[in-house]
Amino acid sequence: MVRLCGLRLRLALAPLVSAPVTGRAWSRTAPLRFLSTQTQSSSIRPEYVPLRKQLKDEARAKRRDKGRDKGRDKSQVEGWELTVGIEVHAQLDTDVKLFSRASAGHEDAPNANVALFDLAFPGSQPWFQAATLIPALRAAIAFGCEIQSVSHFDRKHYFYQDQPAGYQITQYYEPYARSGALYLYPHDGIAAEDGESVRVGIKQIQMEQDTAKSQELPSHAVLLDFNRVSRPLIEIITLPEIHSPATAAACVRKIQSILQSCGAVNTGMEMGGLRADVNVSVRRTGDVAGAHGYEGISGLGQRTEIKNLSSFKAVEDAIIAERDRQIAVLDAGGKIEGETRGWTIGSTETRKLREKEGSVDYRYMPDPDIAPVIVGRDLVEALRASMPPAPDEMLKTLMQEYSLTMEDSKPLVELDDCARLEYYQDAVDALISMQDTSTGTSEPGRSIGNWVLHELGGLFSKSDSPWDAQRVPAASLAAIVHLLTTGKITGSTAKSLLATIFDGDDQGRTVQEIVEQEGLTLRPLSREEYVAMAQEVMAKHPQMVAQIQQGQQGKIGFFVGQIKRMGEKGRVEAQRAEQAIRSLLSL
Structure with a gap:
């Protein structure tokens, strides 16, 4: 039985549709042109999909399996070569859906943001939303892709309850971006055997629509929320050039970091805004005669695909499990079948979901209702000129200009969708403005970094609450550090002040007012x-x-x-x- 959450499955759906499609069908002969920089994307409220329980389950499973995994080689197996390709699906940072004018908001009630086209009502037509193109182009530029001046949308046919039209609109034959790359380094967490750097080629990036969100109930009922239908996604498809589980997890982590830094997305894996599929194959070292399963690539083992991995640890663990399974099958004289497999947190084995579909099974065909998208070079160059620094550039800046170590720089860049980095920079600026040449610390960046990451970060960890820059305003933290570095208060007093503001001072006092009213100013002891x-x-x-x-x-x-x-x-x-x-x- 399939039900629509909060939406009666009757023809009287119109009152609940947030924004019916008013556009007409597009013809292939009437292309969509985007030749100026006037179209802007805007932020959407992040969809909060709590993963705290998932992370706790992962930690519990890791402790449980610690003894069993001891001595198990997680990077390489002697005599075998692992090959991994990755497909990352990321929600774009826009207010509108890809082919309807319904809101792409994340926090509204189920089925509150649904247009007729989202439900595949007969006669409804897609209306491509220009705002979705801008963050997609930013992503392609960030990965150094060749942006195609003309791209088309195609229909990928399959039948499932979360896909009301019976097909998904994507870009298979002519995507908007091709031939990019990303580079991984030891600080990204690559396997030691991969050396100083790894280049991972990106075959293509394509735009596509998301599916409905389904929730299975114990009574075998399935609830469907069509708010997510047609939310704009990009799919980033890497070449099969990864050869260790740790490097594969590092690759997904780096992709998320790049997407967040360039403004293409505003949520990551921890918030449900990014999912990864991994294609795994093994072959004996030196064997190039096996089947492949990678389109256009020969000499690799038959691949299997593991779908919908929602954490970096899940990526690494699932690849390890599937690699070991394939090796065991081949060692026993068996044959690897091309299939789609699943992974459950805490498990030690992947499970078969279905036979692996190919392009023939999906019956790809050009969508006759959506015009080709034509992108002008002026738009691309304008976006390229306005791109923010890449994560590696930000790390370099933090280390060289703020005197931070790599260990402290990485969390600032990676945590909380860069919100902690912005807070850190605001606090450093505030501290510098409070100092003078006679009393100021020579390394304000390092002083603030210790307090943002360790002291304030520790308070958030103990309270088990998400990062909130308003909990301790950046100016308040800077004031505490200024009093400490100028010898006005002791370290223990500084920590006590921070905890007081973090918990909320009942009287709403400033840092200086608390110090003066409670007599916290340091009165030095003699030697x-x-x-x-x-x-x-x-x-x-x-x-x-x-x-x-x-x-x-x-x-x-x-x-x-x-x-x-x-x-x-x-x-x-x-x-x-x-x-x-x-x-x-x-x-």
């Missing part, structure tokens, strides 16, 4: 006071003193903590306490 407290705590723990004198200097931190507890709150400086301890120990 003699530090030495006296150090002598007292060392006298209580003579055995630990002996251990430090024998070389276990890591235990000095214990004494620093004891001195901080002894001293008046907000007055003990950890660095000066450590200096006193070291002087008494002659270190």
Whole structure:
């Protein structure tokens, strides 16, 4: 039984249609031209598809399988060569659907944004929305693709409950972009055996419409939400040039990062805005005589496809499982069948879904109702000139201009759809504006980076809440760091201030007002006071003193903590306490 969530399956659907299609059918002889830069895409509210449970399940499965996977080679199997090609489906950042004027909003009630064409009502016609083309072009430019001046839409036929027309509109024969590439490096997480870099070719990028969202119920009923039908997607198809599971996961992660940085999408895998299919094949090392299954490519093993992977870890784990399955089949004298397979979080094996369809099975044909799309070079060049920095360029900038390490730069670029990076830059600017040449820290970028990633990031992790730049305004964080670096407050006081603002100050006070009203300004202790407290705590723990004198200097931190507890709150400086301890120990 199939039901429409919130939508009665009757002919009286018109009152619930958000924006009926008013356009006429397009003729192939009347092409759509986009020759100016006036068309702009706009943001849409991100669809929140909670993956917190999924991530927890993955972590639980990883712990459960830790012993079983110990000693298992996850990158290569001796005597065998793995080959992987990837297809990434990403939702474009637009307010409208691809072929109707219904909203592409993500947070509305099920079936609230449905046009007649989305439901394939007889007589309804597609109306290509120009706004969807702009973010698609940005993606193609970001991957260095050759943008085609003329592209066409085709019908991909298959019957399933989430596809009311019986076909999906895509670009199979003449996509809008071809022949791109992306480059992966060790900081992207590629396998060690792949060396210093990996180039992954992109065969093509094509625009296509999304399908309905289905939800299976225990009673064997399926609920369908047609809000998602015809939301604009791009499909990025890589060449089969990846040879390790870790590098495949790194490739998907890099694709998401590039798409977010160029403004093509506004959600990633963690929000359900990006999905990946992987094509996996194996062959014995040096064997080039096997079947292939990759269109236009010979010499590879028969491939299978794993559909709808929704996390980077799932990409890596599914490839490992499918590689091992294929090797076991071939070792036993069997034959790999071309088929579509599925993957469940926490599983150790892929499962067969159906026989693999080919282009003949889908009966591709040009869509007679949609005109060719003609893109002018002036539009492409204008978009190219306005492209923001690529992720690798941003990493370089953070390391060179902000004095951050690669380990700190990567999270800023990758986390929270770049929202944390924008917050970081705002906080650095605010800190610089507060400083003067006599009291300012020489590395404001590094100082702010530590607090954004570690202290503030830790508070968000403990509260189990998503990133929110308004929780602690960038100017407030900068004020805390400024007071700390100029010696006005101690590190412990700074952390306490941050926690107070994070939890919400009842009186809505500024950082400076909290410090003044609660007497948190540092009143420095004398060296003699530090030495006296150090002598007292060392006298209580003579055995630990002996251990430090024998070389276990890591235990000095214990004494620093004891001195901080002894001293008046907000007055003990950890660095000066450590200096006193070291002087008494002659270190």
